Amino acid sequence: MNAGDLKRGDWVRPYSKGIWRVSRILTGFNEFRYRLSEPKVPSHRTLVFSNRLVNDAWKRSFASECSNATLVTKLSDDERQRVEELLRNPRLSTAFDKYESTPKPVDLIVNLRFGPMPQADRERFAHAMEEVLELPMRGGMTLDEVLECIRAAGFEDYSGKVPEVAGVQLVSPGHELRGSDFVMRHYRVRLPS
Secondary structure: OOHHHOOOOOEEEOOOOOEEEEEEEEOOOEOOOOOOOOOOOEOOOOEEEEEEEEOOOOOEEEEEEEEEHHHOEEOOHHHHHHHHHHOOOHHHHHHHHHHHHOOOOOOEEEEEEEOOOOHHHHHHHHHHHHHHHHHHHOOOEEHHHHHHHHHHOOOHHHEOOOOOOEEEEEEEHHHOEEOOEEEEOEEEEEOOO
């Protein structure tokens, strides 16, 4: 779907099943880059955040999600009319309004993978990530800032290599942006066994 055709409050069918109402539309962000040597690329994608009213059986089923606008379609006139009829039920309408009034953030998760490295580096990986990420992460970090810290810790050369021997999972609560970059506020070190 053309993202310009969508607006907050529209009733849609996104990636997941059911009938959803658009709560937020996000554009103007950069695509991820996993190495500082890669160019920054502005995204042409539009992210559509929505809240589900009912499932495909037209039964109450509240949820929140984020989809690429290309996977979102507006409801037909008949479906919109059926939604309006459902919302005439004050219990359902009030419950859905309450659900939407306390937004459920849809977090963005980024996984950084690190390939084969000497045993000594593997053993110090978790501690090194804690040293360079723990304090700065409290104020939020862009992916580029995280990559700078990984470089400073001496692990840049292992980034993106396979097989994966370690990883860092980053979380941007609610797809928070600083300028055109997502802000990561949490991290977790992964050490596959």
